Amino acid sequence: MNIIRTEKLDFEYDAESGRGLVLKELDLEIEEGSFVAILGHNGSGKSTLAKHMNAILLPTGGKVFVSGMDTSDEERLLEIRRTVGMVFQNPDNQIVANVVEDDVAFGPENIGIPTAEIRTRVDEALKAVGMYEYRNHAPHLLSGGQKQRVAIAGIIAMRPRCIVLDEPTAMLDPSGRREVLDTVHRLNRENGITVVLITHHMDECIDADRLIVMADGAIIADGSPREVFPQVELLRDTGMDVPATVGLAWELRKAGYDMPLDALSAEECAEALYRVFG
Amino acid sequence: MLKDITLGQYFPGDTLVHRLDPRTKLVMTILYIVVLFLAKGPISYLAVFLFLAISIGVSRIRLKTILSGLKPILILILITAILNLLYNRGETVLLRFWRITITLEGVFTALTMALRIVMLIAGTLLLTYTTSPLQLTDGLEQLLNPLKKIHVPVHELSMMMSIALRFIPTLIEETDKIMNAQKARGAEFDTGNLIQKAKAMLPLLVPLFISAFRRADELATAMESRCYHGGEGRTKLKVLTMERRDWITLIVGLLMLALVIALRRLGL
Ligand SMILES: Nc1ncnc2c1ncn2[C@@H]1O[C@H](COP(=O)(O)OP(=O)(O)OP(=O)(O)O)[C@@H](O)[C@H]1O
Numbered sequence: 001m002n003i004i005r006t007e008k009l010d011f012e013y014d015a016e017s018g019r020g021l022v023l024k025e026l027d028l029e030i031e032e033g034s035f036v037a038i039l040g041h042n043g044s045g046k047s048t049l050a051k052h053m054n055a056i057l058l059p060t061g062g063k064v065f066v067s068g069m070d071t072s073d074e075e076r077l078l079e080i081r082r083t084v085g086m087v088f089q090n091p092d093n094q095i096v097a098n099v100v101e102d103d104v105a106f107g108p109e110n111i112g113i114p115t116a117e118i119r120t121r122v123d124e125a126l127k128a129v130g131m132y133e134y135r136n137h138a139p140h141l142l143s144g145g146q147k148q149r150v151a152i153a154g155i156i157a158m159r160p161r162c163i164v165l166d167e168p169t170a171m172l173d174p175s176g177r178r179e180v181l182d183t184v185h186r187l188n189r190e191n192g193i194t195v196v197l198i199t200h201h202m203d204e205c206i207d208a209d210r211l212i213v214m215a216d217g218a219i220i221a222d223g224s225p226r227e228v229f230p231q232v233e234l235l236r237d238t239g240m241d242v243p244a245t246v247g248l249a250w251e252l253r254k255a256g257y258d259m260p261l262d263a264l265s266a267e268e269c270a271e272a273l274y275r276v277f278g
Numbered sequence: 279m280l281k282d283i284t285l286g287q288y289f290p291g292d293t294l295v296h297r298l299d300p301r302t303k304l305v306m307t308i309l310y311i312v313v314l315f316l317a318k319g320p321i322s323y324l325a326v327f328l329f330l331a332i333s334i335g336v337s338r339i340r341l342k343t344i345l346s347g348l349k350p351i352l353i354l355i356l357i358t359a360i361l362n363l364l365y366n367r368g369e370t371v372l373l374r375f376w377r378i379t380i381t382l383e384g385v386f387t388a389l390t391m392a393l394r395i396v397m398l399i400a401g402t403l404l405l406t407y408t409t410s411p412l413q414l415t416d417g418l419e420q421l422l423n424p425l426k427k428i429h430v431p432v433h434e435l436s437m438m439m440s441i442a443l444r445f446i447p448t449l450i451e452e453t454d455k456i457m458n459a460q461k462a463r464g465a466e467f468d469t470g471n472l473i474q475k476a477k478a479m480l481p482l483l484v485p486l487f488i489s490a491f492r493r494a495d496e497l498a499t500a501m502e503s504r505c506y507h508g509g510e511g512r513t514k515l516k517v518l519t520m521e522r523r524d525w526i527t528l529i530v531g532l533l534m535l536a537l538v539i540a541l542r543r544l545g546l
């Protein structure tokens with residue numbers, strides 16, 4: 001089953017400016033329950049695409065479907081937005097209330113969930129991201145990683161089937177990044193929530209089921225990380241890098257060694273090195 | 279340094295005053311202000327003062343906290359008192375020098391005016407000290423709800439207020455950061471006269487405004503993607519409920535109003 005599908009999606013912000021299409025005839029299907037990572041250089045259209053996934057932006061050409069619903073159907077706007085939740089880069093700019101649990105309740109309040117059920121949902125969501133003990137804290141006193149987990153809880157409390165995260169770790173330190181990624185992976189594994197993770201960090205893509213690479217508003221590579229990352233030249237031509245492991249293997253291959261390019265994790269890479277040189 | 283600003287500060291607690299419904303507290307504060315302005319003679323003032331003192335006592339807010347909250351308006355109080363002292367046309371002259379005449383009535387009005395302002399501020403401080411900003415905006419929204427009928431955007435106003443309160447610490451933090459960044463490049467904020475200081479602040483405002491607008495834009499997107507669509511059909515995690523203690527408090531408030539009106543009649 002597809003949770004998100006785009007059909008020849010075209011988009012431009014401002015038709016008069018003549019800057020051209022930001023997204024060009026983009027066809028994409030995202031399988032329900034999968035973990036999809038999206039990579040791409042700055043300005044390649046990742047955020048623009050993400051905003052189409054819950055009708056923040058509407059296509060100028062083509063169509064976007066969320067669980068079969070056309071996103072341009074205004075009648076179903078709320079249903080679309082509660083099916084696909086969005087987490088943004090800056091946690092400070094998406095937290096609405098000045099108490100953690102009130103913020104998590106914001107989404108359910110908007111869709112008219114009865115009071116007693118909001119309570120259970122809020123508690124559940126906060127437990128799912130490991131922030132239950134902080135429910136009465138002021139968000140501005142939390143660390144970046146904690147704030148971002150509160151933002152994720154705010155989305156989960158709406159019980160979405162899919163979460164789209166637009167560079168959720170860009171403003172976090174390494175431990176904050178780890179917290180957020182672990183949370184997202186757990187939600188995908190244990191609750192079966194589809195995850196679309198937009199990122200600049202190669203290493204965050206390694207564990208994804210599927211990796212999509214965008215350049216200039218189009219998809220230029222799509223497949224499992226093991227299939228995509230070995231395409232080193234393609235990636236580097238569009239101004240992106242590859243994980244350090246792949247980069248190393250690439251250099252070694254150029255020097256004539258028989259290193260596999262799909263040893264992505266540090267452990268796999270170490271093993272491959274051991275085999276080649278051992 | 280900016281972190282010390284105590285705007286709309288709230289001191290969490292679990293006293294009767296804290297637990298009252300915010301609507302009760304808002305109505306009581308309004309009643310209190312009305313009563314304060316109706317009070318005429320010393321006995322009325324004493325009654326209102328006792329009421330305030332008991333409320334502060336019950337709330338366990340320390341006197342020191344209230345007094346430090348009064349500090350910013352000290353000048354206002356002094357000016358009001360001095361003006362009243364100088365311009366009062368009383369009969370009983372106490373002192374006369376140069377062109378200034380000070381009368382007994384003048385001293386009396388000056389003192390009551392000062393007392394009135396102090397009690398006014400102390401009462402409202404008690405409200406904000408014992409009620410969280412969110413409760414306050416919630417209560418205000420509920421109280422003003424009837425105005426929706428004449429198309430006052432009550433929900434939107436209260437949402438704006440609570441978001442403003444939510445972003446005050448964030449913006450203060452940001453101002454601090456920008457100040458430090460500019461200090462590191464040689465800007466001076468603490469020296470010079472008032473005009474020089476104001477000028478030094480100017481380069482602060484531009485980045486602050488730009489970032490505030492960017493924040494507002496991102497926040498709007500985030501709220502929309504969390505299904506926000508105005509107040510229609512919205513439910514609440516925390517529903518306000520009027521308990522017995524709220525009704526009793528309100529009755530006490532009304533009794534006080536009656537008492538002060540009666541005392542006023544009697545000229546006390
Ligand atoms: N609100 C806007 N109005 C006009 N043009 C925009 C707007 N937002 C983005 N663009 C343009 O659209 C293009 C794609 O931007 P987008 O933000 O989708 O890229 P991105 O892949 O998310 O980049 P980044 O990695 O920097 O986040 C860019 O050329 C950008 O300048």
Ligand SMILES: [Mg+2]
Binds near residue numbers: 047048166
């Ligand atoms: Mg982006």
